[in-house]
Amino acid sequence: MHIDVTVLPDVRLSVLDLSPVESGSDAGAALRNTIDLARNAERLGYHRYWVAEHHNMPGIASSATAVLIGHVATATETIRVGSGGIMLPNHAPIIVAEQFGMLEAFHPGRIDLGIGRAPGTDQRTAIALRGSGAALSADAFPQQLTELMAYFEPEEGRAVRAVPAEGNKPPFWLLGSSGFSAQLAGMLGLPFAFAHHFSAENTEPAVQLYRDSFRPSAVLDEPYVMLGASVVCAETDEKARWLAAPSGLSFLSLRRGRPIPLPTPQEAADYPYTEMDEAFIAERMSSNIVGSPETVHKGLERLVSDTGADEVMVTTMVHGHADRVRSYELVADLVR
Numbered sequence: 596m597h598i599d600v601t602v603l604p605d606v607r608l609s610v611l612d613l614s615p616v617e618s619g620s621d622a623g624a625a626l627r628n629t630i631d632l633a634r635n636a637e638r639l640g641y642h643r644y645w646v647a648e649h650h651n652m653p654g655i656a657s658s659a660t661a662v663l664i665g666h667v668a669t670a671t672e673t674i675r676v677g678s679g680g681i682m683l684p685n686h687a688p689i690i691v692a693e694q695f696g697m698l699e700a701f702h703p704g705r706i707d708l709g710i711g712r713a714p715g716t717d718q719r720t721a722i723a724l725r726g727s728g729a730a731l732s733a734d735a736f737p738q739q740l741t742e743l744m745a746y747f748e749p750e751e752g753r754a755v756r757a758v759p760a761e762g763n764k765p766p767f768w769l770l771g772s773s774g775f776s777a778q779l780a781g782m783l784g785l786p787f788a789f790a791h792h793f794s795a796e797n798t799e800p801a802v803q804l805y806r807d808s809f810r811p812s813a814v815l816d817e818p819y820v821m822l823g824a825s826v827v828c829a830e831t832d833e834k835a836r837w838l839a840a841p842s843g844l845s846f847l848s849l850r851r852g853r854p855i856p857l858p859t860p861q862e863a864a865d866y867p868y869t870e871m872d873e874a875f876i877a878e879r880m881s882s883n884i885v886g887s888p889e890t891v892h893k894g895l896e897r898l899v900s901d902t903g904a905d906e907v908m909v910t911t912m913v914h915g916h917a918d919r920v921r922s923y924e925l926v927a928d929l930v931r
Contacts, residue, residue, distance in 0.1 A: 603892065603930045606899050608664060609643040610636045610923065611823055611910040613680045614656035614663070615857045618914065624661065628916045633667045635920050637674040641929035644671070645679030645709060645908065650724065654856045655847055661855040666812065667709040668702040677707025679788065679823070680770040682696040682715040683739050685724045689757050689835040692746035695759025706765040709788060710743070712736040712776060736778065766814070768821075773797055784812025791898070792825035792910055795882030810901050820872040821906040824898060827913055828925040832886040838913040838922075839885045843876035845912070850875065859914045892929050 609621035612632060614625045634642050634756045637738070646663050649655045657663055660678050668676040681691055691708075699706045746757035747764035769780035769787055772794035780787040791798045802820055809818045829835040840863035847868075848855045858866075868876070884894035895907060911922045 607906040622656040643675035678707035688743035692757035692760040699763040777801040781808025785820040
């Protein structure tokens with residue numbers, strides 16, 4: 596099939612991986628699949644490979660994000676590797692500085708530090724992560740971010756130092772799904788990554804707010820926008836929809852407070868959905884880009900045209916590692 600590629604060659608493609616734990620499998624297999632997918636992403640020419648921080652979710656194995664980044668970076672050679680993201684309210688800033696300073700020291704020039712302000716989990720788990728309810732408020736985020744960034748700058752006489760971080764500062768990104776981080780990223784002159792895949796209604800307003808707020812910095816002369824997009828690509832539209840269906844059931848289960856491992860397509864097809872369930876899934880997945888290469892190309896081109904995004908970070912949640920790798924292969928072909 597010939598596809599007339601126009602906009603997409605000017606856009607970088609990257610990968611966001613949650614290390615999905617599949618129904619009938621376990622976290623160990625999910626993490627091994629992440630390493631294999633990262634190697635394939637590098638082979639296919641993806642620009643960066645980020646892993647996400649989520650906790651207390653049976654279908655996601657990427658909880659210890661810094662540990663996983665180290666393994667992915669060691670298993671690859673050239674692709675940038677980072678966090679999409681580290682949820683700063685869950686961590687003391689000095690710990691994040693030490694971890695990512697060490698990662699940058701091991702893999703100079705290849706590490707990204709993407710920072711988010713949400714806990715990435717329920718409040719009970721967030722409290723367990725911190726040992727208390729302190730610093731869980733998003734209002735503390737700017738101060739936490741300032742403290743984190745300071746640890747990477749050598750300062751004579753500082754009482755508390757994050758030794759591996761000094762002189763090993765990776766690029767900082769701010770992540771968001773609303774206007775708060777968009778505005779802060781703009782004011783600080785940092786690159787901005789927006790979670791279009793679960794907050795599509797806020798994408799264009801947040802991107803515009805980021806650009807309106809942007810101030811040139813030592814990091815960037817002009818705004819840089821990356822959008823996270825949920826994409827499933829297969830040889831036909833029908834097959835892609837079949838592979839994408841388990842993601843809808845996963846979201847439905849999460850909404851009910853009973854998160855599950857990623858179901859098989861057959862389990863998703865056999866589930867007794869109510870009309871309300873179907874409406875929720877349809878709304879929740881309306882921004883997903885699912886289909887054949889031609890359909891996915893049109894969806895990605897529309898997203899880039901509407902937002903002016905500089906980079907698209909593709910996340911693909913399908914049951915079956917071979918189908919996930921194949922989806923990334925087909926998407927990569929759209930820009931090669």
